[in-house]
Amino acid sequence: MNRLTAPGRRLFLSGDEAVARAALEAGVHVATGYPGNPGGGALAALLPLAARFGLAAEWSVNEKVALEVAAGAAWAGRKSLVTMKMSGLNVLADSLLSIAHSGVNGALVIYAVDDVGVFYGMVEQDSRYYALLASVPLLMPASPEEAYAMTLLAFRASAQTGAPVLLLGTTVVAASQSWIRVAPLERRAVEEPASFQRDVARFTKAVPQWCREQHAAALARLKQAGALLSEVNGREEPTASAKAPPSRERKVGVVVAGVSAAYLAEVQARLRAAPPLAVFKLGLIHPLPREELEAFLAPLEAVLVLEELEPLIETQMAALIAERNLRVRLLGKRGGLLPRVGEYNQALVARALAALFETAGYRESAAEAQALAAQLSALPEPGSFLAPLPRTLEFCPGCPHRMTYYALRRALQAAGYQPDEVITTGDIGCTILGIHAPLSVCWTEVSMGASLGIAQGLKYAGIERPVLAAMGDSTFFHGGIAGLLNAVQAGVRLTLLLLDNGLTAMTGQQPNPGSWQAGTGPTAKPRADIETIVRGCGVTFVRAVNPYELEATVATLREALAFPGVAVVIARAPCTVPGRLLPGQEAPFQIEETRCCAGRGCDELPCYYEVGCPSIVLMPAEEGADEELRARRELRVRIDPLSCVACGLCAAACPFEAIGPLAAAESDYNEQKEMVAAWPSLLMQE
Template sequence: MNRLTAPGKRLFLSGDEAVARAALEAGVHVVTGYPGNPGGGALAALLPLAARFGLAAEWSVNEKVALEVAAGAAWAGRKSLVTMKMSGLNVLADSLLSIAHSGVNGALVIYAVDDVGVFYGMVEQDSRYYALLASVPLLMPASPEEAYAMTLLAFRASAQTGAPVLLLGTTVVAASQSWIRVAPLKRPAVEEPASFQRDVARFTKAVPQWCREQHAAALARLKQAGALLSEVNGREEPTASAQAPLPRGRNIGVVVAGVSAAYLAEVQARLHAAPPLAVFKLGLIHPLPREELEAFLAPLEAVLVLEELEPLIETQMAALIAEHNLRVHLLGKRSGLLPRVGEYNQAQVARALAALFETAGYRESAAEAQALAAQLSALPEPGGFLAPLPRTLEFCPGCPHRMTYYALKRALQTAGYQPDEVITTGDIGCTILGMHAPLSVCWTEVSMGASLGIAQGLKYAGIERPVLAAMGDSTFFHGGIAGLLNAVQAGVHLTLLLLDNGLTAMTGQQPNPGSWQAGTGPMAKPRADIETIVRGCGVTFVREVNPYELEATVATLREALAFPGVAVVIARAPCTVPGRLLPGQEAPFQIDEARCCAGRGCDELPCYYEVGCPSIVLMPAEEGAKEGLKARSELRVRIDPLSCVACGLCAAACPFKAIRPLAAAESDHNEQKEMASAWPSLLVQE
């Protein structure tokens, strides 16, 4: 049973799932988005329910298109939801401003998630500024429960005011789970057929006067929506945790937003001599409730602002204090008390409270808070409970991208280039894992499809050696086609390496426009053929290779590098699943001990140090040898039969032909399990 539709009044849901459940209750009709973490879980949770609830739900080609599809439905009177990670807001920003100024007829909720602390990669950005830029209301939940409640409220406010609403989460809120009290899942009936009336003064931008009127209308909608959404803000009157009377001090308070509210509550619960503390919890970040904040600040002489990343609220509060000539000492990021990088924790909040108490003259309370901060700082970080991994992020066993990059290194080597002489600009997705050793191919990573533009710029700068751009199929559809057209138009000499595995793999193997149709077999009939698109862009040198055919791939890459123009090599093979053998293979590979020269002249161990496959592990040469051996002469290699997919790259790298498929009789599943059970005790961290 789907967790979103499980019976009961309370459901155990993540923040993403809470948004999805609330959207169903609100009567959402269209759900779009682009894969990515954090934030992709909301659409992923709704897709299996699309047929049951009559949803139009899709993974769009990119976030800009996703927003435009959702906006079209909202203009026709329907309720729409768009989901994405924070980077997607950068992609859709152009359309967001235009749509926000026109407003919607149904409802439009944009759910994005900032990766505070950078758990998943990409820029640590504060997306709250987009709400100010686009003049749209911004809600920010502090928990999955609030994500559920705010989603319902966002749909209601958008439907009543015509303003798109931005619901912005963080990784902690999106991924954490909690019990949520939900309403009965009764889908609202669609009362009226979809309709869209022609109104060029509202929905076009060609007349300056209309644009000014649309801007004014957007600001009016923002003010109206702010009044409707202000109920998410909460104010707590000053309370003291002390059992005995405290020395008389000054009135102090805290303004807090997002998950920082949870850290504040946890720290307050551990302080036994805290002075009276007024708390204003913001759920509506834009428009900021200025009148309520002014009333909150008026009796205070010091206030602390807790918000992760940029001092957006703090800066507006400083302006508010100056505007009304309030005598309030403002503490936060601008003084350096709190960081603008990374997520907060309880220790940082305790330290900030200590500074607030000290400012107000509560010295004993400040000392207690400082002691608590020191105690909390001494605790290991969550990652500290795990032993460091003996490897970096890398491709899965048998990944075709590893084959492609290995072939590229061979092609460059045989063409006479040293490893650091040829630049390969990387792109977003699995393909960027080629930046890590032992492949060490990719040099840069900017944004979806940027590798081509960066490569062209390097050639314009005068780089005479070959320059390559590497990107995956989903990235090509998302943002790479324009860069290819530009390179062809400019006539630059560069090579585009398109690694086509048929999926948006890194984010969970979601389909993309080029994914192979279900039921027709692997590689059968893609909906959008990359080669056709590439040729349509004007590229004359287009070659498709199977990366598992190593020598042919090397030869094709050398030919592409020598071509005086834009050359495109499409390395096409399906995404592999660890432990599932490739088509045509009957058994995983194994080391032939009789031929293996590890420790007997083969100190290079190319099967391990050049290939970088996680299925190949290092072991002590002798049973019972001490752990942590460093000399390669003391090591042996083994292949994990449970994760090996029989791609054969290690066999191609071995100069002694000592790696071969496991005999069918030796690949019995029971024996594989016995062999696999020994790996943890035998692994050697290199």
């Protein structure tokens, strides 16, 4: 059963799922997005329910297209949701501003998630500034419960005002889970047919006067929406702890936004001698409730601002304090008290409160808060007791991308280059895992599709050696086609290595336009052919290879490196699953001990150090092994039969032909495989 539709009035949901549930309750008609974490869980939760609730839902080709699809539905009077990680806001920014200035006729909610602390990788950005740039209201939940409530409110405010609403979460809120009291879930029937009236003064940007009028209208919608959304803000009157010192009229307060509110509450609960502390919790970040904040600040002597990343609220509060000539000391990031990098925690908040209390003259309270900060800082990080051994990110066993990059290194060596002499610009997705040893192929990573432009710029700069760009199929559809067109038009000499596994793999194996689609007849989705698209861009050297055919792939790459223009090599093979043998293989590979020369002349161990497959491990020599070998305590190479997919790359790397398929009747392997297959049923019995 889908967790979004489980029976009962209280559901245990993550922040992403809370947004999805609220969208269903609000009567959403169209849901779009692009895969990626944080934030991808909302649309992933809605997709299985699309048919049941009459919902048009899709993984779009990129975030800009996702927004445009959602906006088109909202212009026709429908309620739309578009989801993405923070990087997606960068992709859709051009359309966002134009759509925001035109407004919508139905409702449009944009759910994005900032990766504060960088749990998933990419730029640690503060996306709140997009709300200011586009003149759209911005809501920021502090918990999954608030994500649920704010989503409902965002749809209501957007429908009433015509303003798109940006709902911005963070990784902690999106991934956290909690019990949420929900309303009954009923699919609301569409009362009126979709309708869109021609209004070029509103929906085009052809005339300067129209653009100015649209800007003014967007600001008016922002003000109206701000009044409707202000209920998400909360203000707590000062309360003193049991052992608090006399206030002597020196009042202190905190303005807090996002998940920092939870940290503040936890710290407050542990302080016994804190002075009366006024708290203003912001859920509506833009437009900032200036009148309410002014009334809150007026009686205070000092105020602390708690917000992760940039001092957006703090800067606006500083301006407000100066404009109103308020006599209040402002503490936050601008003076260096709080960092602009990384996520907050309880220890950091306690230390900031100590500075606040010290500023107001509460030295005893400041000392207690400082001691608490030291105590919290000494605690192990969450999960550190269960932390895995340090390791780099790596390709799955048998991944075709490993085969391709290994072939590339061989091709470069055959062409007279050392692999570390030739630049390969990397791209977003599984392909970037080629930065790690032992392959160490990729040099750069910018944004989806940027590898081609970077490669062209390197050639323009005068790099004489070959330059390659590597990107996956989903990245190519998302943002790589324009770069390829540009490189062809420029006539530069470079090689594009397109690693086509038929999926958007790293984010959860979602389909992309080039995926192998199931179904036949009118319901079957057509599959975009990368080769046809590449040739349509004007590329004359286009070769498709099977990366598991190693020698043929090496030869094709050598040919591409020698081509005097833009060459494209498409390395096509499906994404692998650890432990699932490749088609045509009957058993995983094994080391033949009698032929293996590890410790006996094969010191480089290319099957381990050059291949980098997680199925290949080094282990001490076993009992019964050669006594001289055991005396030297040499390590032996082993292959894990339960994760090996029999790709054969280790066999190709072995100079002594000591690796081959495991005997199908090998009892140990069969017993282990049967045991692993039985695990799910055994767990269900427990």
